[in-house]
Amino acid sequence: MPLNLKADSDGVRFAVLVRPRSSQNRIAGVHDGALKIHLTAPPVEGAANKACLKFVARALGVSPSRVSLVSGQTGRNKTLRVEALSAVEFGKKIAALIPGDAKEPA
Numbered sequence: 001m002p003l004n005l006k007a008d009s010d011g012v013r014f015a016v017l018v019r020p021r022s023s024q025n026r027i028a029g030v031h032d033g034a035l036k037i038h039l040t041a042p043p044v045e046g047a048a049n050k051a052c053l054k055f056v057a058r059a060l061g062v063s064p065s066r067v068s069l070v071s072g073q074t075g076r077n078k079t080l081r082v083e084a085l086s087a088v089e090f091g092k093k094i095a096a097l098i099p100g101d102a103k104e105p106a
């Protein structure tokens with residue numbers, strides 16, 4: 001299943017599945033339409049949320065202020081929004097970051 005992506009007036013929203021307390025920060029692939037992200041941060045006092053936003057911003061080459069958490073503040077399943085990035089631009093950038101063996105078949 002491809003990444004669940006929704007374009008809005010000035011950005012994109014997408015689903016994320018976060019795995020905190022991993023050995024390294026990395027994009028691990030796509031699972032059930034969500035971008036699977038491993039983070040070293042613990043899921044305590046918002047640390048994993050902050051790390052997720054910062055990691056996604058850096059990975060996409062956008063300012064951290066352009067990435068926001070829409071839903072999922074306390075769970076592993078989250079929805080993020082990236083401003084000022086079209087669905088096409090997002091798709092190109094994220095496709096380059098997903099490991100080849102972790103991409104789900106279309």
